[in-house]
Amino acid sequence: MDKYQALIVLIKNSLLLSDKSKINLLKKVPDLTFKEVNELGSVLAYEYEFIEKNQKAIEKNLTQLIQR
Amino acid sequence: MMVQKEEGQNEAWEAGKGTSVDPRLEAKMSVSKKLASAATVREVINSLKQTSKNPHLKKILKLQASNFALSLLAGLEVLPGVTKISTLPKVVITAIEIASKGGKKGYFADLYKDVPKPLKALPVAPELYQSVVNQFKTYKEALNFGKDAINKFVHPQANIQAARLLFTPQRREKIYG
Numbered sequence: 477m478d479k480y481q482a483l484i485v486l487i488k489n490s491l492l493l494s495d496k497s498k499i500n501l502l503k504k505v506p507d508l509t510f511k512e513v514n515e516l517g518s519v520l521a522y523e524y525e526f527i528e529k530n531q532k533a534i535e536k537n538l539t540q541l542i543q544r
Numbered sequence: 545m546m547v548q549k550e551e552g553q554n555e556a557w558e559a560g561k562g563t564s565v566d567p568r569l570e571a572k573m574s575v576s577k578k579l580a581s582a583a584t585v586r587e588v589i590n591s592l593k594q595t596s597k598n599p600h601l602k603k604i605l606k607l608q609a610s611n612f613a614l615s616l617l618a619g620l621e622v623l624p625g626v627t628k629i630s631t632l633p634k635v636v637i638t639a640i641e642i643a644s645k646g647g648k649k650g651y652f653a654d655l656y657k658d659v660p661k662p663l664k665a666l667p668v669a670p671e672l673y674q675s676v677v678n679q680f681k682t683y684k685e686a687l688n689f690g691k692d693a694i695n696k697f698v699h700p701q702a703n704i705q706a707a708r709l710l711f712t713p714q715r716r717e718k719i720y721g
Binding site for chain 2: 477479481482483485486489514517518520521522
């Protein structure tokens, strides 16, 4: 898997992007520069890290909110 | 779309009215703007790590992680208009306040009543209001979505994990080094 393919995987599975934004971004991926791929890929990878690091707090708060 | 409005929200609502409602406009957002948005968010997150020197950001850290994540979820869609880091705390707070209209009234307001006034006075990109309102039209769905997200991240698919590692070299070294 190269970085372009990896970026496509991350875009498709992103939680931050809407479906419409995903489609728009996926169309643009082939035209992105390597630098842009790195930048966007890093952000989307960080998305996972953010939720992973805050997993317990998120889980607790979401459960509380849903139960209200 | 019909959205409930509170009296105190009218001014902000009117400010945002007619600015970025058109879905065609949203569709025209360029990748560069998206990248700028993402970079801004990253900057905010990095800054949040250095809260000891900034009392305002310290307050922001009191925000629940889930709300911050949900706000980012909404904010990333329109953040190009918000480029200054100083506006982000207010953006997050406002997002949560508006989100509360779709949830239990007063709940978030009680949680964040001690947010300092200077933060509340900061300007917010009007586009964000519309985006947040749209986002939280399905507020409860967003919460359930958050739960699903946790499950997804706890047990990520192999290809997602591999893709992620390509962009996080430190972690790869930790695992394979």
